[in-house]
Amino acid sequence: MTAPMKPGQRVLFALRKMIVSGEIPDGARIAEIATAERFGVSRMPVRTALRTLEQEGLVAKLGRRGYAARGVTPAQIDDAIEVRGVLEGLAVRLIASRPIAPGFARKLKAVLAEGDALFAGDGFAPEHVDRFYSYNLAFHDLLLDASGNRAIGVALARNNHLPLASAAALALDWDDLANAREHLKAAHEEHLAVADAMLSGRADDAEQRMRRHARAALNPGVMPLVGPV
Structure with missing residues (x-):
């Protein structure tokens, strides 16, 4: 339960x-x-x-x-999320460029299985958002750790202090959880695509998919929250 x-x-x-x-x-x-x-x-x-x-x-x-x-402009959000995409893209490129450790592959598949289970049914309630929050952080933290590059972690930690830059910075409309489910499910599917590219050793593809995953938060259909500049 x-x-x-x-x-x-x-x-x-x-x-x-x-x-x-x-x-x-x-x-x-x-x-x-x-x-x-x-x-x-x-x-x-x-x-x-x-x-x-x-x-x-x-x-x-x-x-x-x-x-x-404190008011925030779309440009401020765009800049911060773009930097996050570059940093996380580098992390997955490093992972995909090396032989995949069996332990990492097992952990990654276990984390992704949590996402699969979360979206297996049609219902979506506030507790599902809590589960997604934990799953999403586990996915991003695992990639950062597996990259082996501490400088990426330091840079991300600094960038996370900017508005909506962190992977943990969910902003949801509690009156429309059905719409939230679709957007969060799309994020999970992007996780699966990034993982497939990494495990297959497609470094360029993994990096580009991770950068697109970050930029997806800038899509008006995903985050229709900020008015015109």
């Missing part, structure tokens, strides 16, 4: 979407108590979500007055 989504995750995904879409305008104060009441949670999940958003550059701390939203 799937565990329910952690309250902090749901608040984080929702606030991220609201800030990026402009529903919470640039400079607007985000009050912990009011936000907790809105989402039916305690103040702690809200506080945790706001700290994460501060690291991503989507909110600014106002001292003891809490946090305020």
Whole structure:
């Protein structure tokens, strides 16, 4: 039985979407108590979500007055995600350019099996988003570790502080989970394609597929959140 989504995750995904879409305008104060009441949670999940958003550059701390939203432009998101694609593309190129270690292949197939199981049925509820979040991070972290290049990890960690740059930065509309399912399923299918290219030793193909996977987040059909520049 799937565990329910952690309250902090749901608040984080929702606030991220609201800030990026402009529903919470640039400079607007985000009050912990009011936000907790809105989402039916305690103040702690809200506080945790706001700290994460501060690291991503989507909110600014106002001292003891809490946090305020920081507006973000499509160009800022484009730039950050493009850099992520280049770095992760290099990681998979390095993996595909070397003999594939049996241990890595087993781990990769086990992680991908989690994604297969997640999308095996037609239903999709908040707990499925939580499962995708964990699966997605496991996939990206495994590739980074297997690349053997620590500099890529350092560069990605820095880039992850930019808005929506991290693989963990999901921004979802909780009122349209059917649409969210289609987009997350497409991401899983891209994972499968990247894995196939890596395991087959197609380094160029693996790199290009990984870069396209990152850029897919810029597609208006995938992230229709940001207004015109």
